[in-house]
Amino acid sequence: MEPSQPTPPTPPPPGGPQPGGWPAPGPYTSPGMPYAAGPHGGPPGAPGAVPYGMPPRRSTNGLAIGSLVSGIVCCLPPLGLILGLVALPQIRRKDQAGKGFAVAGIALSAVSCLLLVVGLASGAFGSAWNGFQKGVDEASRSRTPYSLRAGQCFSDDSKEEEYATDVKVVDCARPHDGEVTGDFKVTGFDKWPGDDPIDRIAQTRCETINSSYALDTWKVPKDVWTYYYLPSSQSWRRGDRTVTCALATEKAPFSGSLRSDSTSLTLDQEQFLLSLNPVEKLGYEEPEEDPDEDFEANRKWAGEMLAAIDSARAGVRDHDWPGTSKAALAALGKELDTASKRWGRLAAAADADAYWEAYDAAWDALPEDLGAEARTALGLTDTPPAGEGAQA
Template sequence: MSIPPPPGPQQPPTPYPHGAYGPQAPDGQPYRPWTQGYSPYNRPAPVNGLAIASLLFGVLCCVPGVGLVLGPLALRQIRRRGERGTGLAVGGTVLSAIGLLLWGLMLASGGASAFWQGVKEGARDGASVTLVKGECFDAPGGRLAGETRDVDVVPCSGGHDGEVFASFRLQDGDYPGDASVGDTAGARCYGLRDGYAMDGWAVPDDVDVYYLTPTEESWSAGDRAVTCLFGSVTEGADLTGSLRNDETVLDADQVTYLKAAHLLDAALATAPDSAHVEDDLPGHKAWAGRMSAALDRQARLLRGRTWPAAARRPVRSLAAAADRARAEWTKAARAKDPDAFHEHYDAGLGLLDPEAAVPARTALGLAATPPTARHGEGGAPDAPDGPHATDAPGGAATEEHATDAPGGAATEV
């Protein structure tokens, strides 16, 4: 038996169990299929990027002006695009306005200057004191010794504790130790002083070489700088005026004369460590040979220039004295025994009289008062030009006056 169809219009049979167009809606119309990109959930409006940036710059008090500009721009974009972030933009604008007000108060009261000074001091902590050639400064407590983290740069025209004449960097690697750093700094700084103060006679007798060096602590922070400086050996005494006299302040005649004088200074500084000829005759003979060669070059340099009229006669006299001294030093270099060496050494040394240089220096406008004689480790007195000509680099003077490095524990010397 069959079941009759329900009353009403009859639908033609369909091969699809749910109708010709798939599932049927209640009204008989097919459902719309889901298409690519359809989402069954409502997507929220995006947050405006400028609003976020406005809030961030408002929180960062160091750049409040940026947030004050971005906030209003964000509000306009939000209204036009229907985006979210109104609260962020308003908050950023308010915070930026407050930040600008605080900055204005700090500038008016000097607080900003104090703030940046503190930042700079914090950045310097553990690193080297930064000074450049030609700068003068006051040290903490007025002493060029002990731990130094900072100095005050002052004009060279007034009183000051030190004057920088050179700087250099040590080689990278493991910290070589306090003694090694001090020895290297002393040798290099003493060798560099004549390049800044070419006229040694113009350097006061109580002025010596000091230096700032790294410590093990500052070395680990990347500090490799050595700063060479002049300072007074008299405790509490100040330097006044710059000691700089080099090619930037001297004329060509003065520079040529001082270069000739430095030839002899350099040779004198190579005296043997042994003060007694009997203990090292070969070493003293080799030194005498270096003195002879330096005097020969000095005489040639003095004769090779056309000097101003007032300086010609005294310079010729100095060249002739250099020739006579060279002859004696040459004989000392050929001595067969200590007695013969002493004979010619004494004669050659006697011809290096500082007073003989006074007329030439006066004519050339250089310092004309001989400095107080000093004796270096080699036992020989100073050359006519240069108060420290025979101080051996790294010797007693270096160890006595080496300053401690900045940014760490005191350097042991």
């Protein structure tokens, strides 16, 4: 007998259950959704779901990336080498990406280590570092006059130019062209006034600032004078209103700080200089015309000298000087008493002839050194600068 063909099963009604011998169709997804269930059975789009038919993405080893970065920047060559060597077995064990990063990092770091060893052995690395430090130092000391501050010493190679644009700050112990004494802001102008008005203001203000900064005038070299940096019309438009005052020379550089004010003087030293400096200053301001040409100007000046001498007498007499300087200050006080009488006659002269008769006696009575022995006793500069014209 021929085997009979099995009778096909009766199809189930639509929507009914499938008989055990036929697989159910599936899995089905919603129309237009190419994702199946996630690997943990979650719904499509849940955490851990992956695109249908694609394997999960491999993570990149972090140490491999660190090795490559360290090798590229060459900052710590051994670090890049170590990170790469540690990363390779981790990549194999965890089936991670990044092997190329690790290999490249190891290679670059090895080259950097070799160059470092050669540089240290030959001294080239030290020379390069010294050159870098020198460049940084030069850049930090090079600046515009606008940025200078009181107490800084500087060299200026632009003295022949109309406006200085680049000065170099140096140690005051080294030779330098000038020392900054202070600064001030120009006020009272709505627009650029021109060089001359600012120059006149700067001359007066900077002389006052310099006098307060360098009270010990004998410490100032004879070729050092009042100096200042003015705003230019261009810097004025940018808001620059600063005048920088200095004691500077256009001749041979000098060494050492000229500062002698309340920050560096004792109270006794400051008292002495504040008492005697006005007499010294006025001595340089005698009128150029003699009494026969301008009698009134000369008599007025003699009266100002008398007032300064009397003020110095009071300053010397009324101060309690330290024991080692008492004798020298007492002797200076007696000289000032005599000078006051002689200058009183000069200031009271009735005419040019009487002025000339009292003139030499007045100068002879005034101590020429204005108390060199007292200066020595107080620890001040006891030798005036060589030549005339040494003033702040």
